Amino acid sequence: MKARKVRGLDPDGPVAENAARIVAVRLDELVSFTPRVFDPAEVEALHDMRIAAKRLRYVLEVTGDLFGPYANVARKRARELQDLLGEIHDCDVLEPRVLRLIDELREEDVAAVEAGGEPVHAGDYRGLELLVVRTRARRRELFRRFLDFWTRLERDAFQARLTYAISERPVPA
Amino acid sequence: MARAAAVRLTPDMTFAQAAVLAVGVRAREVWEHGEDVLDTSDIERVHAMRVATRRLRAVLEIFAPCFDRDRHRAVLREVKALADALGERRDPDVQLENLEGVEGVDAFRARLRAEQQAGNEALAAALRHAEDIDLRGQLEALVAEARA
Numbered sequence: 001m002k003a004r005k006v007r008g009l010d011p012d013g014p015v016a017e018n019a020a021r022i023v024a025v026r027l028d029e030l031v032s033f034t035p036r037v038f039d040p041a042e043v044e045a046l047h048d049m050r051i052a053a054k055r056l057r058y059v060l061e062v063t064g065d066l067f068g069p070y071a072n073v074a075r076k077r078a079r080e081l082q083d084l085l086g087e088i089h090d091c092d093v094l095e096p097r098v099l100r101l102i103d104e105l106r107e108e109d110v111a112a113v114e115a116g117g118e119p120v121h122a123g124d125y126r127g128l129e130l131l132v133v134r135t136r137a138r139r140r141e142l143f144r145r146f147l148d149f150w151t152r153l154e155r156d157a158f159q160a161r162l163t164y165a166i167s168e169r170p171v172p173a
Numbered sequence: 174m175a176r177a178a179a180v181r182l183t184p185d186m187t188f189a190q191a192a193v194l195a196v197g198v199r200a201r202e203v204w205e206h207g208e209d210v211l212d213t214s215d216i217e218r219v220h221a222m223r224v225a226t227r228r229l230r231a232v233l234e235i236f237a238p239c240f241d242r243d244r245h246r247a248v249l250r251e252v253k254a255l256a257d258a259l260g261e262r263r264d265p266d267v268q269l270e271n272l273e274g275v276e277g278v279d280a281f282r283a284r285l286r287a288e289q290q291a292g293n294e295a296l297a298a299a300l301r302h303a304e305d306i307d308l309r310g311q312l313e314a315l316v317a318e319a320r321a
Binding site: 010011012014016017018054065066090094097098101105123124126170172 | 180185187189190191228232234267268271278280
C-alpha cells in the first residue's frame with residue numbers, strides 16, 4: 001500500500017510542525033480502513049491497516065517526544081495493533097499455502113495410483129488438514145481480539161487524543 | 174530483539190537537522206545488527222537486522238523532503254531491496270518456529286526449510302551487493318549532504 005503524500009513539509013521549518021503534519025496524515029490513513037476492516041473477509045484492508053499502523057508507529061517512535069504525552073501512548077497502541085493485524089495476516093498467508101500443498105500431494109497420489117502404485121502421501125493429509133483447522137480457528141480468535149482492541153481504542157478516543165497531542169508542545173524541563 | 178536506539182530530537186531543531194540525526198542513528202543500527210545474520214540456528218539475528226532496516230526505511234520516507242531527490246531515491250531503493258531479502262529469510266524462519274511441536278506436518282516443514290535455505294542465499298547475495306555498492310557509505314553521503 002502506497003503511503004498518502006504529506007503536503008506542506010518544509011525542511012527549514014521546526015521539526016515538530018512537520019512531524020505533526022505527517023502524524024495527522026498517517027492517523028487519518030489508519031482510521032480510513034474502518035468500517036471495512038470490521039468484515040473478517042476484508043483480508044486486503046486488514047493487511048493495509050497493518051501497514052498504516054506500522055507507519056504511524058515508526059513516525060511516533062522518532063518524533064513522539066516532541067508532542068503531548070498521549071503521543072507515546074498512541075505509539076504503543078499502534079504497535080499492539082500492528083502486531084495483532086500481523087498475526088491475522090500470518091494466518092491469511094498460511095492457510096492457502098497449506099491447502100495448495102494438500103492439493104499438490106493429492107495430485108501426486110492420484111498420479112501414483114493411476115500408474116498402478118500406492119499413494120505415497122497418505123500419512124501427510126491428516127496433519128495438514130489439522131493445521132488448516134487450527135489456523136482457521138486461530139484467525140477467528142485473533143479477529144475477535146482485533147475487534148475488541150479497536151472498540152477499546154475508540155472508547156478511549158484514540159484519534160481525538162492523538163490529534164490533540166500533536167498540537168501540544170511540551171515545555172523543556 | 175534489541176530496542177530501537179533513541180533518536181533525541183529537540184523542539185529547536187529544524188526538520189532537516191532532525192533528518193540528519195534520525196537517518197544517522199537508524200543507519201548505524203542496521204549494521205550493528207548485521208553480524209552472523211546468515212546463521213539459521215539463531216533466527217533472532219536476522220529479525221533484529223530486518224526490524225532495524227524497516228526503521229531506517231521509515232525515517233528515509235518520513236524525512237524524504239530533506240534530501241537530494243535522486244540520491245535519496247537511489248538509497249531508498251537499495252534499503253528496500255535489503256529489507257525484502259531479509260524478509261525472504263525471515264518468513265520461513267517464523268513459520269518453522271510456529272510449527273515447533275506440531276505433528277504430522279513434515280511435508281510442509283520440508284518445504285519451509287527449502288525456502289529458508291533459498292532465502293538465506295538471497296540474503297547472502299543482498300548483503301554482498303550492499304557491500305559492493307557501499308550502501309553504508311551512500312547513506313553517510315546522503316546525511317552529509319543534508320547537513321551541508
